[in-house]
Amino acid sequence: MEKTSVYIISTLIFLSSSTALAQDQIPDSVDIPLKFKAAIEISGPTIYLADKNILNIEGYFAADLNEQTAIYIGTGYSDFKYSQYNYDYNNKGVFLKTGLDFNLLKPETAMGKYWAGIGLHYGLSIFNSETPFLKYENYWGITSSSIARATHWGHYLEVSPGFRAEISGNFTIGWSVSMRKLIYSGTGKDLKPIYIPGYGTADKSFSAGISYFLMWNIPYKKIRVAVKQESPEEPEETEIPGNNTDSQSLEDAPGGFR
Amino acid sequence: MRDSFKNLLITVSAVASMMVISCTREACFDETNALLKASLYLDSLQTITAPDSLTLYGLGMDTSKIYNKSAFIKQALIPLNSSEAGCRFIVRINGVSDTLSLWYTSFPHLVSQVCGYTFYHTLDSVAVTNNIIDTIKVTTNSVTTLNGENIRIYY
Numbered sequence: 001m002e003k004t005s006v007y008i009i010s011t012l013i014f015l016s017s018s019t020a021l022a023q024d025q026i027p028d029s030v031d032i033p034l035k036f037k038a039a040i041e042i043s044g045p046t047i048y049l050a051d052k053n054i055l056n057i058e059g060y061f062a063a064d065l066n067e068q069t070a071i072y073i074g075t076g077y078s079d080f081k082y083s084q085y086n087y088d089y090n091n092k093g094v095f096l097k098t099g100l101d102f103n104l105l106k107p108e109t110a111m112g113k114y115w116a117g118i119g120l121h122y123g124l125s126i127f128n129s130e131t132p133f134l135k136y137e138n139y140w141g142i143t144s145s146s147i148a149r150a151t152h153w154g155h156y157l158e159v160s161p162g163f164r165a166e167i168s169g170n171f172t173i174g175w176s177v178s179m180r181k182l183i184y185s186g187t188g189k190d191l192k193p194i195y196i197p198g199y200g201t202a203d204k205s206f207s208a209g210i211s212y213f214l215m216w217n218i219p220y221k222k223i224r225v226a227v228k229q230e231s232p233e234e235p236e237e238t239e240i241p242g243n244n245t246d247s248q249s250l251e252d253a254p255g256g257f258r
Numbered sequence: 259m260r261d262s263f264k265n266l267l268i269t270v271s272a273v274a275s276m277m278v279i280s281c282t283r284e285a286c287f288d289e290t291n292a293l294l295k296a297s298l299y300l301d302s303l304q305t306i307t308a309p310d311s312l313t314l315y316g317l318g319m320d321t322s323k324i325y326n327k328s329a330f331i332k333q334a335l336i337p338l339n340s341s342e343a344g345c346r347f348i349v350r351i352n353g354v355s356d357t358l359s360l361w362y363t364s365f366p367h368l369v370s371q372v373c374g375y376t377f378y379h380t381l382d383s384v385a386v387t388n389n390i391i392d393t394i395k396v397t398t399n400s401v402t403t404l405n406g407e408n409i410r411i412y413y
Contacts, residue, residue: 084374131375134366134375136374136375136376138337138340139337140339140340140341140342140345141341143341145340145366190367190368203371
């Protein structure tokens with residue numbers, strides 16, 4: 001909930017400020033640079049410095065198709081370890097995500113520098129997991145067991161609203177909130193994976209998270225995009241009884257006063 | 259420049275809040291014991307009826323009783339031994355004892371990340387002596403944490 005609020009509030013701040021700027025001067029058309037983009041996710045390695053049990057390295061490549069749409073290909077590696085009093089769990093693997101990113105800003109607002117939009121991605125993970133130790137206690141005493149390492153494939157869908165802004169030169173920073181729906185965990189219902197690379201904690205069929213990106217852009221083409229002109233609002237005419245009608249009749253009247 | 263600073267501020271604050279949230283460990287509130295649910299039926303009426311007294315314990319575990327002269331028990335919850343392929347129980351209904359034998363297959367089941375694993379069972383066969391118990395009927399052979407009935411004990 002806090003994560004979603006951060007997204008909504010900062011997007012509203014950005015949209016309100018950029019809309020105000022855009023209203024100052026609206027040209028007929030704008031030149032938008034189309035770019036190849038290469039991004040790395042920066043919170044994963046940062047979190048690893050504090051918690052050596054979770055390493056998540058992620059990046060993506062994107063290519064603008066036009067001023068609004070980009071092809072997205074993401075990839076990454078995860079190494080996840082978890083331990084508590086009744087079991088240990090290890091999981092490591094790689095993932096691939098692909099889909100489209102849509103910029104919802106107007107071209108004259110975005111200018112190829114800002115992106116506030118949504119990504120729709122399909123994710124595929126290949127990972128191996130093991131439970132080297134598990135303990136279960138009931139009336140009969142303690143049962144100790146383990147689950148051998150096995151390789152699985154997981155599939156999921158991801159919706160990623162987010163925000164990016166050019167900070168200098170060809171560098172951009174930004175973040176996105178990722179909401180993911182697990183399609184298939186790659187295991188049976190009894191031994192669901194606790195973690196799936198690229199998806200996150202997988203004991204539930206829905207996961208959410210925030211990613212922070214540092215991006216390098218390579219412009220490859222410029223396109224001219226027509227700006228949709230908003231028709232200026234006509235001032236409301238207030239009719240003064242007897243005034244407008246009288247002047248009209250005076251002008252139309254042959255030999256009327258001018 | 260101003261926008262960049264704003265974005266940096268948002269990013270730093272969001273990372274900090276995320277790290278705080280991710281450090282909060284939840285508690286386990288899910289059911290973690292897969293118990294065999296045995297409904298007690300009065301054979302003459304063919305209806306579920308609590309006996310006046312029920313005592314139940316594992317064979318050789320008479321110092322640790324699951325039920326000890328308990329009244330108002332219409333459905334007994336029986337823990338199975340995950341380390342073995344079968345186990346036996348002494349069932350004493352209204353002061354008369356029988357031995358209930360159960361054979362099953364056990365396998366681990368992940369409850370959740372915070373709760374860890376439990377063991378589910380698939381009932382293979384059951385047997386009982388016939389001092390007060392007349393018959394046993396298996397209704398569902400999957401013994402899980404979900405509610406439901408696995409066997410009926412007619413007495």
